[in-house]
Amino acid sequence: MMRRAAVGLVGVLLLANCGGGTTPPSGNPATATVAAPKPDIKIGLATAKSGAANFYNPQQSNGALLAVDQINAAGGIAGAKLQLIVEDDGSVRDQGITAFRKFIEQDKVVAILGPTLSAVAAGAHPVAQAGGVPVIAISNTGLGIVGKCEYGPCDWIFRASLGEQSAVPETVKAATQKLGLKKVVIIYGDGKFELDDLTIFKEAFKANGVTVSKEIAYTAKDVDFAPFVTQAKGESPDAVVASSLAGPAGKILDEVAKQLPGKRVIGGNGLNSAALLSNANAGLIVVGTAWSKASTDKTNTDFIAAYKTKFGADPDQFAAQSYTAMIVLADALKRSGNATDRAAVKKALEGVSSLATPLGAFSFTADHDVKQPTFVMTVKDGQFIPFQ
Amino acid sequence: MDAVLDLLRTYSTTIAVIGVSALLALSVWLTLYAGQLTLGNAAFMGVGAYVSALLGRLLDAPFPLALLIGAFAAAVLALPLGVIVFRLRGVYLAIATLAFGEIVRVILLATPITGKGQGLNGIPPKTELWHIYLSLLVVAYVLWRVQGSTIGRAWAAIREDEIASASQGIAVGQHKLAAFVIGALIAGWAGGLSAHVTFSIDPSDFGFTKAVQVLVFAVVGGVPNVLGPILGAGVLTALPEVLRPLKDYRDIFQGAILLLVIIYLPRGLVTFIDVRRTRRLSRIGAVDVA
């Protein structure tokens, strides 16, 4: 009885191996006069295709895929083509860890992009760090992702997604100046992202001499937000700050429009969502983003056009960030001297400086964090436009 | 050989999670064996996880000691719970244990030392696979032997007919409490082990979803047999990984498989191992209970 169960279990795991990570044949059969094609350079992308964060796709995958296609069409890296292996991290930690392990142990990638959520990264990134594989975080914006990490040294980890630590202070500065803020109320959720944002917002407001007169917490299980905004109303704030994800933010927007007419809603990256654009009250939003669709940089306009042609839809910030991470990686691969040597790629990544990307001029700081301009935006006519 | 080693390294976390899930499923199985339906073991797992992780971080406690204290903390918390709810049965008991679990989770969310909603990150990965599987072996063996013991037979009697058992002199209340507390102990131990596998924990890991998931492992695996929950945990945890190639349709297949098993395999997955017994039981109409 025991033996049958054990055999079954091993069989199940072997089955798992058969399924994942298909490796298409690389290169074409060469004619006698052409040199043998170089093996593909493998890169892993762990992204949330299912689970709580599945709304990041297909944009997040598409951005990276577009970049890979363009790079390969232009000849690849010194003749070697890039191969992007995409795995679903299921928005949960242990699947993210398994995806990373698969990339490292089975696919033997040279670098990894992802995972989508910071909570999943908390488990997956240490695996890459221990395994000596460079990682570029493409949508983690919280604290402790690069530089000073809670699990110890994290020098193999880089971040291409503008951290809230950089974006929020810019947002607060712009909002305080343009709206003449003296007193605000912060409504915040109970997830890691929302709590990180709360800390960052409080510091930023303090630095700008604005009083945070009340902090109102909601939970992921709350359905109606009228009571929270009514509480905020009692403080007569100059603006409401929503440290939240897009879903609750939309409801908060509607309530503020109803109960506090004329007041704006300032938010972190959670409000930076295409889904909010169709909200009737999106015009109240003030948010700092990593990407402005309206930017007239050639790299950006080319990107938007190419994305639209390939996928039939406009890109959003997630796509722009994964696309950027990929071209940053490609730049490092070119300069590394050996695109299959993980340590060489890591060193080359550190040297990325003022690279032209859809996000603007891109560099890595000494802490491996992204250095790029912050775009403070609001919404008009269903589009994000610069906040003035 | 290389490929097999790579395979094992890739799935080392999955294998660890299977082992932990199996331990949790056994903890629920134990209470089910005594006729009690509990949805609180996810919370006890959380207690074990947080206590052991914090002991390691703040007091530099040696790993086995931290695990032990975590497990005992969970068991201690189960005491008042057991006493309070032993009058309830069935669905009411399940909901009460669920409510208790959610209260524990909320307290975890509110206490600053636990890192609140941000969770605890950077937990050193001290758990080795052999820790988990040795624990599993020991617990499974003990529970298997317990089935034939006095206390085990008392539990089975209580499950079948509480009133008759009481009239036979069995201290029903104490036995039920024992099942709860030992179940919590196992869950707390499993929690401590799991906290040191994935580098970080947060309160949402131990909520309603987890509680239901663990119950599903036990029931789908099959209750009458100690092997059942282990099988259920193994298959259901490995399933998402096995179904990876199905990509976007993965969840649909997972749901379909769950549905088919629960409807057509009344004794759970154990049926595949014990086909003869199942056939005999279904002939006499006792297939759901024995």
Add this chain to the structure above:
Amino acid sequence: MAEQLYNAVFIGSIYALFALGFALVFSVLDILNLAHPTVFMLGAFAALFAIGTLGLPWFVALVVAVLFTGLFGIVLDRVAFAPLRSRGAPALSSMISSLAVTLIVVRLVELRYGGDFITFPAGAVPAFVLRVGDATFEGVRLAIVVLSIALMLVLTYILQRTQLGRDLRALAENPRAARLLGVDVERAIAVTFFVSSALGGLAGVLLAFAYNTLDSKMGVPLELRAFTVMVVGGMGSLPGAVIGAYILGFGEVASLVYLPTELRDAFAFGLLFLVLVARPTGLLGQKSPDRV
């Protein structure tokens, strides 16, 4: 203060409307239908489909969505519950099979509409308001408040005064005896699921209209509240479910105003726990808690 009171009434009504269908199935069939949040979500998406793809006006879409979810409820029973019933499986198995159906249906919806939240096409959602003196009441929200009570009254009337209601109560008491007494058990069960799911779907559509957003996970927050509501109000009692819903709604808003924010969530579960321990039958419950 008055504003918070109205907020509490509205929240209570949402919980009540959602819980009604859930409580109905439990009171008649002793099943915890964990697919009820999915039916709720399905109603909203059916309305979206009717408005967005079929171009129907909102009131037609509402009716279509409600009918669709009602029928889906019958299918749900046939697929997930009936086979278990016929072999006398324990209630636990029904919970799990409804969970499995949820997994499948939610994923199917996500494949079509994605996992992010969406809004209705502009201008499609009813937006009338009622002005009483100084105050403005939104039409859809008012409708939710009114309907939750009205439907509860209608259902209670049906259960107490009509033949169908008698059949259902006989079924709830003892299915075998009911069959012997000539009750068409199959039809009664189908009706129960139709009504329960239609109610769930209605709640989903109205909520989607009220917030002008819907997403595949919109039923999840309400699921746990439904347990509390049923237990507090009394398992097996429909008026009880509604009263429980309002108690919960008022309690949540009160704890927002008066309690430190972190402990708010503990209120709902603390209340639940207390009721289960002190008075398991709840306020109006008729079922003995010893029924397993």
